[in-house]
Amino acid sequence: MTTLDFTPRPGAAPLPRMVLAQAGAEARATLRNGEQLLLTMIIPILLLVGFSVAPLVDVGGGPRVDFVTPGILALAVMSTAFTGQAIATGFERRYGVLKRLGATPLSRAGLLLAKTVAVVGVEVLQVVVIAVVALALSWSPHGNPLWVAALILLGTAAFSGLALLMAGTLRAEATLAAANLVYLVLLGLGGVLFPLDRFPAGVRPVLDALPITALTDGMRSVLAGGGGFPGGPLLVLACWAAVTLALAARTFRWE
Amino acid sequence: MRGVGSASGGGPAVEIRGLVKRYGRATAVDGLTLTCARGEVTAILGPNGAGKTTTVEICEGFRRPDGGTVRVLGLDPADRALRPRLGVMLQAGGVPPAVRAGEWLRVVARFHADPLDPAALLDLLGLTGHARTPYRRLSGGQQQRLSLAAAVIGRPELVFLDEPTAGLDPQARHACWDVVTALRDAGVSVVLTTHQMDEAEKLSDQVVVIDHGRVVAEGTPEALTGAERQLRFRARPGLNLDELLCALPPGSAAKESPSGHYIIEGQVGPQLLATVTAWCATEGVTTEDLRIERRTLEDVFLELTGRELR
Numbered sequence: 049m050t051t052l053d054f055t056p057r058p059g060a061a062p063l064p065r066m067v068l069a070q071a072g073a074e075a076r077a078t079l080r081n082g083e084q085l086l087l088t089m090i091i092p093i094l095l096l097v098g099f100s101v102a103p104l105v106d107v108g109g110g111p112r113v114d115f116v117t118p119g120i121l122a123l124a125v126m127s128t129a130f131t132g133q134a135i136a137t138g139f140e141r142r143y144g145v146l147k148r149l150g151a152t153p154l155s156r157a158g159l160l161l162a163k164t165v166a167v168v169g170v171e172v173l174q175v176v177v178i179a180v181v182a183l184a185l186s187w188s189p190h191g192n193p194l195w196v197a198a199l200i201l202l203g204t205a206a207f208s209g210l211a212l213l214m215a216g217t218l219r220a221e222a223t224l225a226a227a228n229l230v231y232l233v234l235l236g237l238g239g240v241l242f243p244l245d246r247f248p249a250g251v252r253p254v255l256d257a258l259p260i261t262a263l264t265d266g267m268r269s270v271l272a273g274g275g276g277f278p279g280g281p282l283l284v285l286a287c288w289a290a291v292t293l294a295l296a297a298r299t300f301r302w303e
Numbered sequence: 304m305r306g307v308g309s310a311s312g313g314g315p316a317v318e319i320r321g322l323v324k325r326y327g328r329a330t331a332v333d334g335l336t337l338t339c340a341r342g343e344v345t346a347i348l349g350p351n352g353a354g355k356t357t358t359v360e361i362c363e364g365f366r367r368p369d370g371g372t373v374r375v376l377g378l379d380p381a382d383r384a385l386r387p388r389l390g391v392m393l394q395a396g397g398v399p400p401a402v403r404a405g406e407w408l409r410v411v412a413r414f415h416a417d418p419l420d421p422a423a424l425l426d427l428l429g430l431t432g433h434a435r436t437p438y439r440r441l442s443g444g445q446q447q448r449l450s451l452a453a454a455v456i457g458r459p460e461l462v463f464l465d466e467p468t469a470g471l472d473p474q475a476r477h478a479c480w481d482v483v484t485a486l487r488d489a490g491v492s493v494v495l496t497t498h499q500m501d502e503a504e505k506l507s508d509q510v511v512v513i514d515h516g517r518v519v520a521e522g523t524p525e526a527l528t529g530a531e532r533q534l535r536f537r538a539r540p541g542l543n544l545d546e547l548l549c550a551l552p553p554g555s556a557a558k559e560s561p562s563g564h565y566i567i568e569g570q571v572g573p574q575l576l577a578t579v580t581a582w583c584a585t586e587g588v589t590t591e592d593l594r595i596e597r598r599t600l601e602d603v604f605l606e607l608t609g610r611e612l613r
Binding site: 051052053054055056057058059060061065066068069070072073076077080081139140143144145147148150151152153154155303 | 363364365383386387388389391393395396397398399400401402406407409410411413414415416417419420423424427453455457458459460485486488489490491
């Protein structure tokens with residue numbers, strides 16, 4: 049038998065090293081998981097291509113790809129930060145992974161930071177792939193990339209809050225079902241592909257208050273319309289982020 | 304880094320006083336008091352539901368006690384400063400199903416300042432060939448060994464192992480025992496729970512038997528099993544032991560437990576042996592497996608915790 053020197057030499061690694069190690073593991077897990085890949089990459093790309101090429105919805109004037117791409121980018125953020133993260137975290141809780149990680153030097157704050165880094169990392173990949181496909185379909189983006197980054201970051205915060213709220217309170221199977229259902233409902237109602245002016249005026253205020261609507265609106269006003277600072281959408285997303293993250297922090301059960 | 308240990312004094316690894324933990328109306332731990340010495344292996348024995356896991360998980364900081372005090376390496380178990388100093392092996396799970404064995408160990412290693420080499424540890428536990436196997440495809444024994452590896456990779460001072468050998472085949476069990484022995488030799492304190500008496504007898508410096516959330520016996524394996532010897536043999540079931548008892552010196556005891564297994568206790572020596580064999584000859588009984596031995600830890604355990612199933 050090989051021998052190892054087990055002489056105690058305990059010590060925590062520096063926080064950045066721990067966070068990057070955990071973030072890398074989570075990002076690899078997402079990219080290796082077939083269902084997650086379907087959700088984060090394949091569905092958005094299929095929708096992008098389908099709705100850009102075929103006249104499935106009346107987008108008003110202008111090339112269809114210019115209308116569809118901002119919505120698909122918003123969908124990509126929602127799929128990773130909300131649906132994917134909720135399901136993955138729900139099952140980590142079920143399998144005792146969150147519990148086990150609690151016994152390592154990685155603190156809970158460090159774990160949440162790692163999850164955020166992993167989500168943003170996957171989102172960067174999604175944005176690159178979606179942008180390449182959209183450009184190939186003659187997409188012509190406008191606007192300030194900084195506003196786009198701000199929208200994606202606040203959108204990520206809002207959807208992460210929702211994801212953790214769900215994953216930390218529901219059973220893993222319930223989280224799986226609810227996260228997929230919410231994804232579909234928000235995809236249909238949030239202006240991702242179907243312009244909001246098709247909906248009755250009475251429900252518009254409700255739809256406008258949804259985080260996906262704010263993200264889609266903001267992305268579209270910047271990227272398609274070349275609009276300036278998307279103050280309204282950013283405010284809506286900030287409110288969602290503040291409320292959901294605060295609630296998740298209060299209700300999250302690690303076991 | 305002995306300095307870390309001495310900074311908090313050379314006190315015990317674990318010190319529990321009057322620990323109480325309730326789940327709803329059920330009391331899982333009921334005024335439990337025990338001490339685990341530094342650098343020793345302490346085995347916590349007890350039937351299912353005795354409160355072993357609850358006690359260990361309170362020490363690991365997973366649960367808060369409802370009463371009593373717990374000090375781990377001199378600190379409150381909730382103290383984050385303890386995390387790098389403790390190694391934890393859960394009874395089950397704790398690893399993402401899709402993660403590869405080697406990858407999981409490397410990630411956990413990155414949480415520590417001066418970890419053991421993950422590849423060497425995989426090798427030690429016979430997992431090198433499975434380094435790229437996802438956790439869910441490992442056998443139960445391989446999963447256990449991976450969890451053990453993750454518990455020790457950070458070079459902890461104190462390791463908690465909750466039923467480390469449950470479900471292991473004999474080879475894997477011995478590999479696990481070798482690691483525990485190596486840990487102790489290196490000065491690491493080990494607290495383990497087990498159902499296996501041979502494990503407790505072989506590995507531990509100190510055995511604590513708990514039942515219904517309380518300590519019912521503690522001591523070294525030798526002290527618990529005592530110096531008293533027994534004569535045991537197997538024969539056909541249902542022998543009438545009354546005549547034998549009359550022939551034996553006063554203070555002796557004879558019983559059949561379980562059926563066909565006979566145990567004679569008392570002044571076990573040549574005289575007693577002669578009396579028993581003479582009686583066997585009169586009765587026309589052929590004995591099998593006749594031997595004189597010390598009580599086993601299992602005998603002690605069953606005496607303390609009863610024979611009924613739970």
